[in-house]
Amino acid sequence: MxxxxxxxxxxxxxxxxxxxxxxxxxxxxxxxxxxxxxxxxxxxxxxxxxxxxxxxxxxxxxxxxxxxxxxxxxxxxxxxxxxxxxxxxxxxxxxxxxxKQRPDELDLDVHEPQDDVAPPPPAAADAAALQRALATLPATTRSVLWLYHAEGYTHEEIAALMARTASFSKSQLARGTRRLRALLEPEPQSVPESAHA
Structure with missing residues (x-):
């Protein structure tokens, strides 16, 4: 963003x-x-x-x-x-x-696309749900998400703060964002069979 x-x-x-x-x-x-x-x-x-x-x-x-x-x-x-x-x-x-919470970062795959930086879904407007979802993320991932989305830091600035690389920040952001989406988006409603008749 x-x-x-x-x-x-x-x-x-x-x-x-x-x-x-x-x-x-x-x-x-x-x-x-x-x-x-x-x-x-x-x-x-x-x-x-x-x-x-x-x-x-x-x-x-x-x-x-x-x-x-x-x-x-x-x-x-x-x-x-x-x-x-x-x-x-x-x-x-x-x-x-x-x-010593550094080992809890989400697994990184260097070949994974890192362009998933859109803000969390509209359901995130529910602050309590967002807080619960954030609490389930590893601390490092949660930090990258917060610094990027809420505080406006760039990946280069986050990398400098965490003594890591900009691609590390991008990977954490992409994976954390996907994890948040999965936690916050409502499950699709299944349509009962009788509704199709």
Whole structure:
């Protein structure tokens, strides 16, 4: 899916310059405001990558501590939300690596077509069904799907984040998307024999 047709990242929150300046100066109220604005996107991203609420809460805490610790280093040459999101993604992926969940990737076949990158089917509008389906995917595959579809990362960016190749990201995306479709699309209704009479 081309980047321009993807929904904006949930992190895409414009932080006013005055608030950011106060936060960079260590103003507690400004830092609390930044925390409140980004708490939900960080937690959601961490939950999608780690697949566990406790792990997601830890990622949220670690991310926000790093943001507070490093906010003076933010140079402003990119949006603040992008800088904060990068910290959150790094924290979530680091936790994923620590959990040694890398072997759970879907089997890869290098000859398999990798063009199945369409978003999940319309049934995915049911957030609870999507959450259940995502939870059944291997953590690495789920991470690639989330980073690509929800956060708008390219395959090259995902590859760099995961220390893998762009074709690895494409394969994970294609296989994960097919698995999600299979889980989310309703079973075809069989027509009773009497209906044909």
């Amino acid at each position: 081309p980047p321009e047709s993807r929904p904006p990242s949930s992190f895409a929150i414009e932080v006013p310059g005055a608030l950011l300046a106060r936060a960079r100066a260590g103003d507690r109220a400004a830092l609390e405001q930044v925390y409140r604005w980004f708490e939900r996107p960080v937690f959601t991203l961490a939950l999608r990558i780690c697949g566990d609420r406790e792990e997601a809460a830890e990622v949220l805490q670690d991310t926000m501590l790093k943001v507070i610790d490093r906010i003076r280093d933010f140079r402003g040459d990119s949006p603040f939300w992008g800088w904060l999101r990068q910290i959150a993604v790094n924290e979530a992926l680091m936790r994923l690596r620590r959990a």
